[in-house]
Amino acid sequence: MRILLTTIFCSLISFPALAEIDFDELKGQVVYVDFWASWCGPCKASFPWMNKMHRVYHDKGLTIIAINLDQEPELARNFIAEMDPEFRIEFDPSGKLAEEFKVDTMPTSFLIDRSGKARFKHKGFHDEKGREYQHEIQVLLKESL
């Protein structure tokens, strides 16, 4: 049954509904918004780190939203199947959200505090910066609304 549904889903050759993120609804959470694509090497390196952050800080109020910018749905699907993200994935193939956020490199991520204000922007992803980013998350989580 699951295979059948997957097949039907895949045969539609389209993305799931375009990302509509209600940031108002997310107030009170620390939100990590990440723009990624399957063809981006550093994005692949960032997923295990984001999984780790999700596991450690989700209960403490961290919401990770990884917005996919692939143009070919199958490539995004394969990437997701391989990297097995535990956090929320949204799709933005037209790049509308990326445009709004003024994404200027791949990947780009934003750390939004509990009041809804964007406090940190990460251009690209480097393994050695992981600790620094983690510290930023901790700082924002400690802040009250």
Place this chain on the structure above:
Amino acid sequence: MQLINKKLSFSASLALATSTLLGANTQVNAEEGWQADSAVLIYNENNGRVSAIEPAVNLRRTYEDESSINLRVVYDALTGASPNGAASASVAQTFTSASGSAAQTANAQAMTSSSGGTSRQVTPSPNVNTIVTHSYDDDEGEGHSTTYTIAPGDTPLDPSFEDSRTTVSLGWTKPLEDNYTVNLGGSYSTEGDFTSFSVNGAVAKDFNQKSTTLSAGLNLEFDTVTPNGGLPDPLTSYATHNTIGESDSKNVVDTIIGLTQVINRRWITQFNISLSQSSGHHSDPYKILTVADQGNLITDPENAGNYLYLFESRPDSRQKLSLYWQNKFAIMNNNVLDLSYRYMTDDWGVNSHTVDATFHWQLSDSFYLEPHARYYEQTAADFYTPFLSLGDDVVINSGAITALVDYASSDPRLGAFSANTYGLKMGFPLSDTRELSLSVETYQQQDKNIRKEVAAGSHLDGQSQFAELSANWVQLGYSVRW
């Protein structure tokens, strides 16, 4: 140790050192890890000319900071026969390559006879009508002379062509702050009579969210040639074989500036300007030119019983300018059209155009085809000539040979010709990290030289003045990442 006529080897190392090292360090989305590429080239020329087999291995290690180190080792084994520069004639011609011992003077005659040790007949190679005699001159225990006879109407090819060469190259790439990337590398190549050493460096900077890249590179090369039999005195008698030393050198400075621009989601273009300055010894020590009187071969005044041939001579310096433009177009999701054009001009009088087109056709995740076509044409060097004319290019007064020209070469590489290449590459990605490929190509030159007139009925009348090369090659490749 058999004498080897190294046509290919002489400046072939340059190609490997410059054209590849600068490219070897480019990487597209390099992920941390290792990549090993191995390939073998099997090359064959028609009409019994050169054959080569060339295995190569490239190992790259990319680090977390996106810097990488690259090691490449290439081994070259060549055999076969190669044009010695003499003109094909309606009479048989006999040539004797210099022995491996010390410089020869008036005793040149002795070279053609089997002095000292044993001599043996070698069976003629299938497509070349030659009879090769090896005579061993073991006075110094090194080398021996090779005599071969070319049948009337055949292009004179030296059949004792055999060589092996090893090249090792090392490169390092590192991305720096502010969107800079730096490359450094070096290369060393060695074979029997030729060694080459080079160092290179390059810098690139990205602009406009990495859609524009400006780059600049420098390559310095130091070559030493130590020909078997010594360095021949240019434009003097082949049979006499006067030498002017044991070895000589050549230095090359190559500079390149480039601009890469992503035009849109489907189109990337690159434009490069390269300047090359080469100083030192350029003449091929094994190449000669026929001297003809109204088209008839003449006797060497210094060596009765031999026809007169002179060693070639090329200038001490060469400046080249190349303009290169490449475009890649993404067609649908996975196909690519690659179109490039190169214009080259140098101060030897050679101008060339190269047009290259490749289409990458991704038929499935595990199979692709790449048909390929290339068109090339070049004009002849100013001093290129199929043979020397007595009276115009060379005069003989009372047995003394005087060249009236400063430079002369009949090396087909410097002649006027066009060439077509057609090929097909088949790629078999076995997984995300492994790929097998097979490529076959065929190459054919067409003579575009102005015919040098000779008297009717003379030895050179009706003879070919340019040996059009046709060759085929196969490349097998295997890559693995981990």
Place this chain on the structure above:
Amino acid sequence: MNKKKITISILALSALMLNGCSTVKPWERDLLAKPQMALDSDPLKTAFDDHIYFSKEASSGGRGFGGGGCGCN
């Protein structure tokens, strides 16, 4: 080829390219990121071919390096 024409073409092309606006968004580099869109997608094959042509013809090189790809980080 006319040297003047070449110069004008180069300048025109450079002007076109150095036009400051980046018309390609960072997330529109999906096709450029594919290995077949690399400027040199098979360096060993290029090296072999260059070696052959250098040995048989009077021209060599010209190819550059740098640029293209996913443009990540």
